[in-house]
Amino acid sequence: MSSERLARRAWSRRRWPHFRPHEFYRGSPEGQPGISIALLDVLERLRVSAGEVPLPILSGVRSAAHNSAVGGVEGSQHLLGTAADIPYGMVTTEEAIMAGAVGIGSRGPYAVHVDVREGPAARWTY
Ligand SMILES: [Zn+2]
Numbered sequence: 595m596s597s598e599r600l601a602r603r604a605w606s607r608r609r610w611p612h613f614r615p616h617e618f619y620r621g622s623p624e625g626q627p628g629i630s631i632a633l634l635d636v637l638e639r640l641r642v643s644a645g646e647v648p649l650p651i652l653s654g655v656r657s658a659a660h661n662s663a664v665g666g667v668e669g670s671q672h673l674l675g676t677a678a679d680i681p682y683g684m685v686t687t688e689e690a691i692m693a694g695a696v697g698i699g700s701r702g703p704y705a706v707h708v709d710v711r712e713g714p715a716a717r718w719t720y
Pocket residue numbers: 653672677678679706707708
C-alpha cells in the first residue's frame with residue numbers, strides 16, 4: 595500500500611469527486627498530516643458500495659492534541675492521515691475489504707473506522 599500523502603493544494607476533484615479536503619480536518623490543517631492518497635481511493639470506492647449516497651467523514655486527520663482530546667489511541671492511524679471514521683451501518687466489513695481498507699474497526703452503532711495502514715490487516719470492535 596502506498597504511503598503517499600496528498601498536499602491539500604493538490605486535491606483532485608476528478609479523482610475524488612465526492613469528498614473535499616475540509617471534511618478531513620478539524621480546525622486548522624497546520625501541523626496535521628496530509629491525507630493518504632490510498633485512503634481517498636478507498637473512500638471513493640466505499641461511497642459506491644454505500645449506494646452513491648453521501649458518506650460523511652466523522653473523523654479524518656488528527657493532530658496529536660486532537661487525537662488525545664477525542665480519546666484516540668497512541669499511534670492512531672488518524673495521526674498519519676491514513677484513517678477515516680464513517681457512520682456505522684453504511685458499508686459492511688466485506689465492502690470495506692473489497693474497497694482496499696487494511697484496518698477496519700467498528701464502534702457500533704456509531705462509527706466504522708477504515709484505514710490503509712502499512713503491515714498486516716487488522717479487525718476490531720471497540
Ligand atoms: Zn478511526
